[in-house]
Amino acid sequence: MIETFLQYWQFPFVRYALAVGTLIALCSSLLGVTLVLKRFSFIGDGLSHVAFGATAIAGVLRIGGDMLFVMPVTVLCAILLLRTGRGAKVKGDAAVAMVSVGALAIGYLLLNLFSSSTNLSGDVCATLFGSTSILTLQQSEVWLCAGLSVAVVALFILFYNRLFAVTFDEDFARAVGTGVERYNLLIAVVVAVIIVLAMNLVGSLLISALIIFPALSAMRLFRSFKGVTICSAALSVACALAGMLIAIVGGTPVGSTIVAVDIAAFIVCAAIEHFRK
Amino acid sequence: MKRALICLLALCLLGASALAEPVDLDLTALSGTVVYSQVYNMTQDPAAFEGMVVKLKGNLSYFKDPDTGKEYFAAVIADAAACCAQGIEFVWAGEHAFPDDYPPLDTEVTVVGTFGTYEEYGYTYLQLTDAEVTWEGV
Amino acid sequence: MPLITCRDLAIGYESHAILEHIHFAVDPGDYLCVVGENGSGKSTLMRTMLGLQRPLAGAIEFGDDLRQNEIGYLPQQTAIQRDFPATVREIVLSGCQARLGRRAFYSRSDRALADANLARMGMAGFAGRCYRELSGGQQQRVLLARALCATGKLILLDEPVSGLDPKVTAEMYALIDGLNVDGVTIIMISHDIDAAVRRASHILHIGGEVFFGTVDAYRQSPQGRRFMEEVST
Numbered sequence: 319m320i321e322t323f324l325q326y327w328q329f330p331f332v333r334y335a336l337a338v339g340t341l342i343a344l345c346s347s348l349l350g351v352t353l354v355l356k357r358f359s360f361i362g363d364g365l366s367h368v369a370f371g372a373t374a375i376a377g378v379l380r381i382g383g384d385m386l387f388v389m390p391v392t393v394l395c396a397i398l399l400l401r402t403g404r405g406a407k408v409k410g411d412a413a414v415a416m417v418s419v420g421a422l423a424i425g426y427l428l429l430n431l432f433s434s435s436t437n438l439s440g441d442v443c444a445t446l447f448g449s450t451s452i453l454t455l456q457q458s459e460v461w462l463c464a465g466l467s468v469a470v471v472a473l474f475i476l477f478y479n480r481l482f483a484v485t486f487d488e489d490f491a492r493a494v495g496t497g498v499e500r501y502n503l504l505i506a507v508v509v510a511v512i513i514v515l516a517m518n519l520v521g522s523l524l525i526s527a528l529i530i531f532p533a534l535s536a537m538r539l540f541r542s543f544k545g546v547t548i549c550s551a552a553l554s555v556a557c558a559l560a561g562m563l564i565a566i567v568g569g570t571p572v573g574s575t576i577v578a579v580d581i582a583a584f585i586v587c588a589a590i591e592h593f594r595k
Numbered sequence: 596m597k598r599a600l601i602c603l604l605a606l607c608l609l610g611a612s613a614l615a616e617p618v619d620l621d622l623t624a625l626s627g628t629v630v631y632s633q634v635y636n637m638t639q640d641p642a643a644f645e646g647m648v649v650k651l652k653g654n655l656s657y658f659k660d661p662d663t664g665k666e667y668f669a670a671v672i673a674d675a676a677a678c679c680a681q682g683i684e685f686v687w688a689g690e691h692a693f694p695d696d697y698p699p700l701d702t703e704v705t706v707v708g709t710f711g712t713y714e715e716y717g718y719t720y721l722q723l724t725d726a727e728v729t730w731e732g733v
Numbered sequence: 734m735p736l737i738t739c740r741d742l743a744i745g746y747e748s749h750a751i752l753e754h755i756h757f758a759v760d761p762g763d764y765l766c767v768v769g770e771n772g773s774g775k776s777t778l779m780r781t782m783l784g785l786q787r788p789l790a791g792a793i794e795f796g797d798d799l800r801q802n803e804i805g806y807l808p809q810q811t812a813i814q815r816d817f818p819a820t821v822r823e824i825v826l827s828g829c830q831a832r833l834g835r836r837a838f839y840s841r842s843d844r845a846l847a848d849a850n851l852a853r854m855g856m857a858g859f860a861g862r863c864y865r866e867l868s869g870g871q872q873q874r875v876l877l878a879r880a881l882c883a884t885g886k887l888i889l890l891d892e893p894v895s896g897l898d899p900k901v902t903a904e905m906y907a908l909i910d911g912l913n914v915d916g917v918t919i920i921m922i923s924h925d926i927d928a929a930v931r932r933a934s935h936i937l938h939i940g941g942e943v944f945f946g947t948v949d950a951y952r953q954s955p956q957g958r959r960f961m962e963e964v965s966t
Contacts (some may be wrong), residue, residue: 326629332629355817359863476837477837478832479833482827486819486827487808492783512904566626568626571628571674
C-alpha cells in the first residue's frame with residue numbers, strides 16, 4: 319500500500335495535485351456554511367455553469383491561460399446575481415436558474431460552432447467533470463491556485479466575525495452600522511473565485527457538492543458556528559485527499575470520486591446524529 | 596557496523612534495480628488516471644522528458660498519410676472518465692510490415708522506446724523511437 | 734434634548750407611502766409603544782428608524798449624542814435563525830460588531846460585555862449552549878442580550894413576545910421594564926395594546942389617524958377611547 323503510494327508520489331504532478339486539491343477543498347468548505355445558511359446553495363451551481371460558459375468562450379477566442387478570463391467573468395456574474403436579490407424584476411432563484419442554464423447552453427453552442435479542438439467531447443467532459451484537470455495543471459496554474467487559495471483563507475479568517483454577523487442577521491448587522499452590502503459582495507466575489515479554482519478539481523457540474531456537502535455534514539455534528547466551520551474544513555480536506563488518492567491509485571475519475579467520498583462522509587455524519595438522539 | 600551494512604544493502608538494491616530496469620519511466624504499473632495525466636504533461640513539456648526510455652501500455656492505432664504514403668503507429672491511452680485520450684506515436688525498431696507483423700488494431704500493446712520530438716509540416720510531434728513492441732499472445 | 738425626533742415623516746416602499754405626517758420625539762428614559770393594526774406600517778417605521786430603508790419625506794434626527802448605529806435592535810426571528818448552528822455566546826458577541834472598528838477579532842472587553850449582558854438577561858449559564866436548542870423565550874433573551882451589547886442607550890423591540898406563552902410573556906415584559914428602570918430608553922412595537930397602556934410612558938398609535946402622546950393623553954384620545962370600549966365589551 320505504502321509502496322504503491324510512494325511510486326505515485328515520485329511524480330511531481332501528483333504532489334502538486336494533492337497540495338492544490340487540499341487548498342481548494344479547504345477554501346470551498348469555508349463559505350459553504352454561510353451559503354447553506356443564507357439559502358444560497360444554488361448560487362454556487364449557477365456560477366459554476368457561468369464558469370463553464372466563460373471557459374467555452376475563452377476556448378473559442380483562443381485566450382491563453384483561460385483562468386485569467388474566466389475568473390473576472392464569473393466574479394462579475396456573481397455580483398450581478400447577488401444584486402438581483404433586491405428590487406429586480408426577476409427574483410433570486412429564477413435569476414440564478416436563468417443565468418445558469420443560459421451559460422451552459424450558450425457555452426456548449428459556441429464550442430460546437432467555433433471550436434478548433436479536435437476533441438470537442440473531451441474538452442466539454444473535462445470542463446464539466448474535471449477529468450484529470452487537477453493532475454495536468456501547468457506550473458503557473460499551480461501557483462495561481464495556491465496563491466488564490468491562501469488569499470481566500472486569509473480573507474475568511476480576517477472577516478470571520480463579520481461574516482458570522484451578516485450570515486446570522488443581516489438587518490441587525492446593518493442597523494449597527496456593519497457594511498452588509500460590502501460583505502455580501504465579498505462573499506459573492508470569493509465564491510466566484512472558489513468556483514473557478516474548484517473547476518480544476520471536480521469540474522463545473524460537481525462544484526456545488528464540494529461547497530455544500532462538508533458544511534451539511536458538519537452541521538449534523540456540531541452546535542457552534544466555529545465548530546461547524548472547522549469541522550467542515552477538516553472534512554472537506556480529508557474527503558478531497560481520500561478521493562484524490564483513491565482516484566490516483568484506483569484509476570477512477572478524480573472529481574466524481576471526491577464527491578462520492580463527500581457523500582459517504584455525509585451519510586456517516588447523518589447516522590451519528592441519528593443515533594445520538 | 597550496522598550502518599555500513601545497511602548502506603551496502605541499499606547500494607546493492609539500487610544497483611540491482613538499475614541493471615534489471617533500463618527504463619527511465621515505467622507507466623505500465625500506474626493507474627489509468629495517472630498514466631493519462633503523465634502523458635498529457637509530457638505533451639505539454641516534452642523537453643523535460645527528451646531522451647528518456649519510456650515504457651507504456653496503450654491500444655494500437657494506425658494512420659497512413661494518403662499523400663506521402665508514410666505510416667504512423669500510436670499507443671492510445673484514455674483517461675478514467677473515458678472522454679479524453681492521448682496517443683503516443685512510436686517507431687518499432689527493425690523491419691516490420693503492417694498489418695502482417697502487427698497485432699490487430701486496438702490490441703493493447705506494451706511499448707518501450709526513447710522519448711523524443713520531431714517537426715513535420717511546422718508542428719512538433721512526440722514519438723518513442725527505437726521501440727520494442729510486445730503484446731499478449733506473443 | 735430628545736434622543737430621536739421624527740418630523741413630518743413619510744414611510745413606505747419605493748414611491749408608495751404607507752404612512753405620512755408622523756411627528757414624535759423620544760426622550761432619554763422614555764418607554765414608547767408603537768401600536769396599530771397588522772399592516773399599518775409599524776415594522777416599516779422601525780426599519781426606517783434603524784436606517785434599513787430611507788424615509789420618503791421628512792427627517793429623523795438623532796440627539797443627545799446618539800448615533801444611528803447606537804440603537805440596539807431586537808428583530809422578529811426568521812426561519813434561518815431558528816435552526817442556526819451557533820452557541821449563545823457567539824450570537825451575543827455579534828452584538829459587539831460595531832465595537833470591532835478596524836479590528837478582526839473581539840477583544841477581552843467585548844467578551845466581558847457579552848457575558849455581562851447574558852447575566853443581565855438571566856442567561857449566564859447558557860453561554861456554551863446551542864441557540865437552536867433553546868426555547869422561544871430563551872432565544873428572545875439571547876437576542877436582547879445581543880441588542881444590549883450594541884448599546885446601552887436605546888433599544889428597539891419588534892413584537893418581542895409574539896409566539897410566547899403567557900408566563901414567558903410576563904417574564905419578558907418584566908425584563909424590559911427592568912431595563913427601562915435602569916435607564917435604557919425603549920421603543921417597542923406591539924399589537925398587545927392592553928400591555929402597552931399598562932407599561933409604556935408614551936404611545937404612538939398608527940393606522941387611521943396617528944396619535945402620539947403620553948399614556949394618560951392616549952386614554953382620553955378618540956383612538957384610546959375606542960380601544961378602551963373594545964376591551965370593556
